[in-house]
Amino acid sequence: MNDATPKEIATHFGIATALSFSAIAAPFVPETILAYAGYRYLRHFTYGWRTWRAPARVPLHLGRRGYRDETTRRRGDASWPIGLAATGQVWLRREDLVQGLSINGDDPRWQEQAICSLALGACINRMGAIVVQSVKQPMLTGRLAEVARPYGRDNEIYSIDLQAVPRPPLRIAPSTLASAVTDLGLGPDAGAVNQALMPILEMLGARHQMNPLSLYEAFIDEAALGRLVNGEYEIGGDEVSAARLSSSDGAALRAAIKPLKELKDETRANGRKALAVHAREIAGLTSVSLSEGFELRSALSTGGLVCIRPSSALTTALVIARCVEALAEGKSGHAATALIHVVYPEALSGASARRFRAAAMQAGAISSLSLPARSANHVYKATRNIGAVSIQEKPSAPAPDGTPLGGKITSAIKECLFTLDIQLPKAPTPQAVNALTDADVRRKYA
Numbered sequence: 001m002n003d004a005t006p007k008e009i010a011t012h013f014g015i016a017t018a019l020s021f022s023a024i025a026a027p028f029v030p031e032t033i034l035a036y037a038g039y040r041y042l043r044h045f046t047y048g049w050r051t052w053r054a055p056a057r058v059p060l061h062l063g064r065r066g067y068r069d070e071t072t073r074r075r076g077d078a079s080w081p082i083g084l085a086a087t088g089q090v091w092l093r094r095e096d097l098v099q100g101l102s103i104n105g106d107d108p109r110w111q112e113q114a115i116c117s118l119a120l121g122a123c124i125n126r127m128g129a130i131v132v133q134s135v136k137q138p139m140l141t142g143r144l145a146e147v148a149r150p151y152g153r154d155n156e157i158y159s160i161d162l163q164a165v166p167r168p169p170l171r172i173a174p175s176t177l178a179s180a181v182t183d184l185g186l187g188p189d190a191g192a193v194n195q196a197l198m199p200i201l202e203m204l205g206a207r208h209q210m211n212p213l214s215l216y217e218a219f220i221d222e223a224a225l226g227r228l229v230n231g232e233y234e235i236g237g238d239e240v241s242a243a244r245l246s247s248s249d250g251a252a253l254r255a256a257i258k259p260l261k262e263l264k265d266e267t268r269a270n271g272r273k274a275l276a277v278h279a280r281e282i283a284g285l286t287s288v289s290l291s292e293g294f295e296l297r298s299a300l301s302t303g304g305l306v307c308i309r310p311s312s313a314l315t316t317a318l319v320i321a322r323c324v325e326a327l328a329e330g331k332s333g334h335a336a337t338a339l340i341h342v343v344y345p346e347a348l349s350g351a352s353a354r355r356f357r358a359a360a361m362q363a364g365a366i367s368s369l370s371l372p373a374r375s376a377n378h379v380y381k382a383t384r385n386i387g388a389v390s391i392q393e394k395p396s397a398p399a400p401d402g403t404p405l406g407g408k409i410t411s412a413i414k415e416c417l418f419t420l421d422i423q424l425p426k427a428p429t430p431q432a433v434n435a436l437t438d439a440d441v442r443r444k445y446a
Contacts, residue, residue, distance in 0.1 A: 013041045055420055056082065056411065059091040071415055080121040082391075082409060083422035090422055092389070094125060094366065096413050097339075100357055100386055101368040104375075105393025108137055110405045110424075111343070111370055114391060117425045118341055118368060119144050119305070123151040127337045127366075128303030130296065132310065132319050134343040134370070135163075141307045148305060156305050160294060162287040162319075163311040169286065170308070171293035172322050174198045177213075177282070179321035180314060183352040186274040193271030196260040200228065202290070203256050208235050212290055217283035220276050225268070229261050278314055287311065288318060297326040300338050300365075313347035320344075320352045327359035336364035343370040350382025357386040388412045394421065 016037035052058055053070040056078070063076025078091035103114045115131060122129040133140050141159040148154045160166045181194045197219065198212070205212035218224055219233070227233060231242035231254060242250040242257070260268070299306050310316040323340055340360060344353055353369060360367030369383060373393055394406040410419045 009041060013037050052076075054078075054091070055085045055087045056090045056092055056409075056416060056418055057096070059089065079125055081117075081124070081425060083117070083407065083424050085420040085422045087420070090409065090420060092411075092413075092416075094127075096411075096416065097366045097368075097389065098361065098364060099388035099413060100361070101366065101389045101391070102383065102387045103368065103370045103391050104373050105370075105407070106373045107393060107395075107405075108134070110393045110407070112137065112140065112143060113405050113424050113426075114407070115140060115341060115370070116143055116147050118339060119147045120425055122305070122339045123148050123153055126303075127339055128300065128305060129339045129341070130299060130306045130308070130323065132308045132316070132323070132340070132342040135310050135312060135316065135345070137309070137343075139307065139309055144305060144307055153305060158294075158299075158304060158306050160287075160306065160308045162315045163309060165286050166294070169289040169293040170319070170322070171295050172288045172290060172318055173325065174202065174290065176318055176321045176325060179324070179352065179355075180317035181275070181278075183317045183321070183348045184278065184313065185349045186277075187270070189267045189271035190274035191271075192263060192267055193260070193275060196263060200256045200260065203252070204233070204235065210235070213285055213288075214283050217279040220272055220279040222272065225272055228257065229268070231257060281312065281314055285315070287315070295326075296322050297329060300326050300335050303337050313345050316345050317348055317352060320348075320356055324352065324355050324359045327356075327363040327365060330363060332362055333364035335360070338363075339366040339368065341368040341370065344379065344383070346372065346376040346379050348379075350379045353379070353383050354386060391422075 016033055050065070050067045051070040051073075052062070052067050054076075058067050058069045058076025059078045059081075060076055063078075067076045068074060069076060078093045078096075080092045080094060080097060082090040082092055084090065103111065105111055105114070111134070115133070119129055119131070121127075129144075131140060131144065139159060139161055141157055145154040145157050148157060160170055162170065177198065178191065178195055182191050197216075201212040201215050201219065204210070204215060215235070218235075219228060224233065233240055242253040244250075245253060263271075296306075308319055310319055320342055323342070327335055327340075340356075342353075342356065356369075357367050367387075369387070371379065371383060375383065388411065390410045392408045392410070394408055405424055407422055407424060408419065409422050411417055
């Protein structure tokens with residue numbers, strides 16, 4: 001009846017009225033039919049449903065006034081602003097973005113504005129957000145604070161700059177480093193050597209009260225690795241041999257060395273050479289820790305706003321791997337109030353992007369990737385089918401900082417297919433930032 005013309009509705013009303021008077025012999029029936037016919041006439045003709053074919057989804061504030069999506073017939077419930085199109089505001093639902101979002105562009109200013117629009121949506125929806133920004137960009141904490149200020153959340157933002165020495169450092173696990181080694185494309189031999197070496201370094205670090213990662217470069221050395229395979233090593237000028245240790249300590253050292261010793265000589269040699277490229281950087285990492293520091297899992301559960309700037313492709317891979325672990329460690333849907341955005345470097349293999357996307361979908365989180373306008377072939381193949389929404393930069397003439405920039409959004413969401421030219425929400429100019437202190441961080445995220 002929603003699609004009937006006024007004449008057809010009036011005809012139905014007349015027929016119902018005639019039938020009501022013809023059934024006058026039955027008590028109360030005519031009056032009931034007449035009242036029902038009048039209700040249907042008024043409801044579907046005079047005060048019919050307000051339907052609207054929105055540019056994307058019908059926003060929640062219109063849904064509360066009775067507007068329904070013309071396609072799905074559901075009341076408007078979209079709460080995430082994407083931008084402004086010629087046909088009106090573009091809104092999406094949180095459930096739409098959980099299907100994956102990619103932001104493609106080369107202009108750092110445009111990428112920054114797109115990230116700010118994501119932070120705006122997170123604040124509007126009272127969600128947490130973790131932004132893993134580009135190594136080359138300055139810290140975005142000030143920009144994000146200005147976005148969060150109208151919502152009273154500018155004092156919630158915590159900044160982790162891995163190019164400095166954050167206190168507390170970012171906490172990782174040995175499995176995090178293993179995932180990073182795989183994602184750097186060092187090959188299966190490097191992964192096997194790293195997997196066999198890390199338990200040894202953890203044991204030696206605990207025995208000599210040292211950071212296990214600081215021993216990485218020393219034991220990747222060809223001679224040192226060969227001695228370790230034979231049950232001998234040297235730390236701080238002290239030479240240790242499994243044969244000269246007590247029976248229990250010697251047995252523990254031999255048991256730890258066994259997986260490394262069982263590797264083929266060729267595998268050890270190839271893996272050692274591949275790991276040597278990053279061994280010095282791993283040994284010098286003071287911005288991450290295996291035993292203490294800032295936990296991304298706690299940030300997900302508390303709904304905090306976190307901005308992380310990596311220092312290299314290695315630390316980016318570590319942060320992505322830690323995000324994947326935080327998303328995977330929990331029940332299905334446990335991160336439904338979180339958004340994680342990653343500026344993905346082309347130095348990585350693309351495998352972590354797929355793992356990140358799968359873990360976010362399982363956890364119910366919104367996952368977003370920033371990519372170049374034309375990604376490298378290996379990254380393009382890995383990421384082309386992992387998101388339902390894509391925003392592409394539209395090159396424009398230089399404009400003052402903060403001016404809304406253009407883009408093209410494409411949706412592959414079921415029942416909401418569209419392609420639109422949009423303007424991103426204007427990014428505010430950063431001013432003073434109310435950063436969390438170390439004590440605040442330990443109390444909030446420990």
